[in-house]
Amino acid sequence: MNPQSTLNPSRALEGVHGVHLVSRSPFVTEDIPQNGEFDQSISEGSAFGANRKLLMERIWQHRPPYLRPVHCNIPGDHNVTETIANVLTSLPFIALGIHAPRKNLNGKIYANSLIGVGVASSLYHVSRGELRKYLRWADYTMIATTTVCLSRALRNENPKLLMAASAAFLPFQPFMVSVVHTGLMEVAFAKRAFKDPDLRMAHNLHKMSSIMSGALFVAEDFFPGTPYVHAAWHLAAAVGVGTCNKLLE
Structure with missing residues (x-):
């Protein structure tokens, strides 16, 4: 056998039955040029996703203090006099x-x-100190617990799923639990006052005190250095709570 024929595949396959050799492969490979617009759209989509993620992270980091599970958002009690006022208005x-x-x-x-x-x-x-933020969490959680208890006292037929969800979220998002059950209480109060004329005066007082306490609650975050705002919120909230007791008589 010719050594060249062993090294040359085309020579080695000559004469083999059923094999037909061609000078070049019928399959032609070509480089497909990259689509610049497609790559640009991918990069733009990635940048949009990254920017949106960054925006959501910033919104979450700057969420209102009352949406944080454990956070001391009130720099109040600047002095002994303010502390005494806040304690007295808690009584x-x-x-x-x-x-x-x-x-x-x-x-x-x-x-x-x-x-x-x-x-x-x-x-x-x-x-004071590190203990303060945990007692603030306890304060929020206790308020939320009270709204759940009031909602249960007014409407014993509350869905079991709602009550279970409230109990699950209570330690982590007490403010949101308070919002839900306060809303249920407001609806129940409005319905009762509409049917019972004797409750209308109490309901009107309740609405005014609720608006006032809500405004003071928000003002405390926007004007943290203003003294005695929190004490005023205590008093407005206490008036609103007192009118709710009329529903249980």
Whole structure:
């Protein structure tokens, strides 16, 4: 055998039955040019996604303090006088809890939770240092617990799924739980006042106090250096709570 034929595949396959050799491969490979517009759209899409993610992270980092699970958002109690004012204005919640109607188990639980609000608020305002932020969380959580108890006392037929979800979110997002159950209470109060003329005066007072307490709650975040705003919020909220007790009589 010729050595060249062994090295040349075309020579080696000559004469083999069924094999037909051609001078070049019928399959032609060509480089496909990259589409610049396609790459640009990918890069633009990636940049948009990155910017949106960064925006969401910034929004989450700058969310209102009351949406943070454990956060001391109130720089109040700047001095002893303000601390005393905040503690004294927490005491009405204890008094409201003591005098709240206790006609059934749900009413008793709600009344005791009101006492807990006054105690938690007082402990928070006299606290200092690292303990303060945890007592602030306890304060928010106690308020949320009271709204759940009031909602249960007014509407025993609340969906079990709602109550289970409220219990699950209570330690992590007490403010959101408060918003949901306060809304349920407001609806129940409006319906009762519409049917019962004797409740309309209490309902009107409740609406005014709720608007005032909401405005003070927001103002406290926008004007953190203003003294006695938190104490004023305590008083407005206490008036609103007192009118709610009319629903349980």
